[in-house]
Each structure stands twice: as C-alpha cells, then as structure tokens.
Amino acid sequence: MAGGAAKYRHLSRKSSHRQALLRNLVTSLFKHESITTTWAKAKEAQRLAEKLITLGKKNTEASRRRALETFYTPHDIVPKLFGPLRERYAERPGGYTRVLRVEPKKDDQAPSAILELVDGPKDMRFNMTARAVARQRSKGFETLNELTVTNVRKVTQFRKDGVEQLEQAIQQLGLEEQPKKPAFRKVKAEENEGDVRA
Amino acid sequence: MAARLFSPAASIARWAQFVQNPSVLSQTLFQPATLTLTIPGLLSDIWDSILRAVPKKKTSHMKKRHRQMAGKALKDVKNLNTCPGCGQIKRAHVLCPHCVSDIKKQWATAKTA
Ligand SMILES: [Zn+2]
Numbered sequence: 228m229a230g231g232a233a234k235y236r237h238l239s240r241k242s243s244h245r246q247a248l249l250r251n252l253v254t255s256l257f258k259h260e261s262i263t264t265t266w267a268k269a270k271e272a273q274r275l276a277e278k279l280i281t282l283g284k285k286n287t288e289a290s291r292r293r294a295l296e297t298f299y300t301p302h303d304i305v306p307k308l309f310g311p312l313r314e315r316y317a318e319r320p321g322g323y324t325r326v327l328r329v330e331p332k333k334d335d336q337a338p339s340a341i342l343e344l345v346d347g348p349k350d351m352r353f354n355m356t357a358r359a360v361a362r363q364r365s366k367g368f369e370t371l372n373e374l375t376v377t378n379v380r381k382v383t384q385f386r387k388d389g390v391e392q393l394e395q396a397i398q399q400l401g402l403e404e405q406p407k408k409p410a411f412r413k414v415k416a417e418e419n420e421g422d423v424r425a
Numbered sequence: 426m427a428a429r430l431f432s433p434a435a436s437i438a439r440w441a442q443f444v445q446n447p448s449v450l451s452q453t454l455f456q457p458a459t460l461t462l463t464i465p466g467l468l469s470d471i472w473d474s475i476l477r478a479v480p481k482k483k484t485s486h487m488k489k490r491h492r493q494m495a496g497k498a499l500k501d502v503k504n505l506n507t508c509p510g511c512g513q514i515k516r517a518h519v520l521c522p523h524c525v526s527d528i529k530k531q532w533a534t535a536k537t538a
Contacts, residue, residue: 327520328518328519328520329519329520329522329525330516330519330520330522341520341525348532349532351520351525351528354528354531355509355510355520355521355524355528358509358510358511358524358528359509359510362509362510362511362512363509372509374509375509
C-alpha cells in the first residue's frame with residue numbers, strides 16, 4: 228500500500244483536531260482515573276498516557292514542562308502526576324494503563340472500551356477479579372480457574388498491600404451481597420447456568 | 426402556413442375556425458402526423474434493437490430491497506461464555522455489562538458517601 232503501514236490511528240480528524248482530542252482524553256483520564264470511550268480512541272490515548280507517566284517518573288524540570296503543555300488543566304493534574312502517580316508506578320516497569328473492551332456505548336454501535344490507570348481507585352479489573360474470587364468461594368470451589376489466577380497476579384503484583392486489599396474487597400462484596408440482594412441474583416445465576424448445560 | 430402562425434390575428438382567426446368547424450381540426454392534426462411518420466422511417470432499423478430495449482415493468486420495492494440486501498443478513502453471535510463475577514452469559518473478550526454497571530454504581534455511592 229502506498230505510504231506503508233500507518234504508525235497511528237488518524238481517527239478521521241486532521242492533525243490539530245486529533246491532537247486536541249487526545250489531550251482532552253488524557254486530561255480526563257488523569258482527572259477521573261478511568262474513562263469510557265471508543266476502543267480506537269482508548270488505544271491512541273493509552274500511548275500518550277503511558278508517555279506522560281514516564282515523564283512523571285523522570286521527574287525533571289524538562290519533563291515537568293512537557294507535562295504542563297500537554298494537559299488542558301495542568302495545575303490540577305501535574306502535581307498529581309508528579310506526586311501520587313509517580314509513587315504508585317515507581318516499581319512498575321511500564322504498563323501503567325489498561326484498555327478493557329465493553330459492550331458498545333455509542334448509538335452507532337462502535338466498539339467501546341474502558342481506559343483506566345492500573346492500581347488506581349477505579350481499577351475495573353481489580354473489582355472484577357474480586358467478584359470472580361468471591362463467587363468461586365461462595366460456590367465452594369477450593370481452586371480458582373486459570374484466568375482468575377492470572378488476573379489475581381496482575382492486580383496484586385505491584386499494588387501496595389495488593390493481597391490484603393483484594394481480600395478486603397472480596398470480604399466487602401460478601402457482606403454487601405447478603406442484605407442487599409437476597410434471593411433474586413442467586414436464582415437468576417442458577418437459571419443461566421442451567422441454560423449453559425442444557 | 427408558418428407565416429400564418431406567426432401573425433397573431435391570423436392565428437386567432439384559425440382558432441375560431443377550430444372551434445366552429447371540427448373538420449378543420451382533424452385536418453390539421455393529420456398533417457403533422459404524416460410528417461412525424463416519415464422521421465421514424467429513417468430510424469426504423471434501430472427502432473426494434475435499441476430504442477425498445479427498456480424494462481417492461483418498474484422493479485418493485487420488495488424486489489429491489491431483496492436484491493440490495495442479499496448477503497447482508499445479521500450473523501449469529503457465537504463467541505459467548507459465562508461471566509466469572511455473576512454467572513450470566515456475556516460475549517467473550519468483553520466485560521460483562523451487568524458487573525460493569527454494578528461496579529460503577531458502587532464507585533458512585535462510595536464517592537457520595
Ligand atoms: Zn457479570
């Protein structure tokens with residue numbers, strides 16, 4: 228193909244528009260810790276976000292300037308990036324963000340995804356893993372399945388007190404489940420499993 | 426005849442003749458008919474082959490839609506598995522929408538509390 232393989236997604240925008248979009252996306256990401264957008268935009272914003280965290284970890288005057296000129300609200304986000312986020316990712320060798328596919332959110336049915344900062348307060352995979360472990364325990368299985376074991380390792384490896392935090396989240400789920408949703412959820416779950424076997 | 430048509434007074438006079446005398450009308454109608462019949466005479470060799478090669482009927486709406494939608498039917502979703510968090514059916518490689526909305530609700534209440 229003429230021009231060779233594209234090195235990045237153009238997202239159907241001209242350069243300045245695309246640049247503004249990505250700046251908006253990463254500003255929101257660092258503000259809220261997790262954003263839901265289309266999958267292609269999430270993947271492009273992920274590239275920029277990883278580079279910005281690397282700037283934070285470098286923690287030099289030059290990197291601070293680069294960060295200042297990227298965000299739209301730099302005075303809220305740059306202190307966060309060079310403070311808590313730098314400490315959170317000090318041990319982690321890259322891979323500070325995560326893209327998880329979700330059911331389409333936009334009415335054009337474009338593939339959607341969640342872009343999140345790993346080990347943050349809005350870590351979707353951490354919460355999903357807690358749910359999966361809680362459910363397997365409630366069903367009385369001693370061993371977790373292969374994928375859940377991988378996920379447990381992923382969410383606890385670099386998190387501060389990761390294992391304790393996951394255990395706490397699982398306990399909390401167990402406590403919430405019994406008073407709030409008594410029989411309805413269980414009946415529904417059993418019905419679905421019956422369908423799978425049939 | 427052309428000169429008579431160009432002068433308005435003459436044409437009005439002819440119009441009066443038309444109304445009063447139908448035999449004049451039939452006469453003037455036959456005159457151009459004989460003229461036009463001579464023109465297809467020149468084209469008669471292509472009349473059958475090209476000029477009449479048009480669809481006999483308008484394609485109906487149903488026929489057109491069937492033709493244009495052929496091979497574009499929705500496909501069955503077969504990449505399904507059960508959610509490890511709640512046990513409901515979900516698409517493979519995509520997070521379970523029930524669990525995602527539950528977790529988001531949980532975050533919202535945690536934020537307000
Ligand atoms: Zn689920």
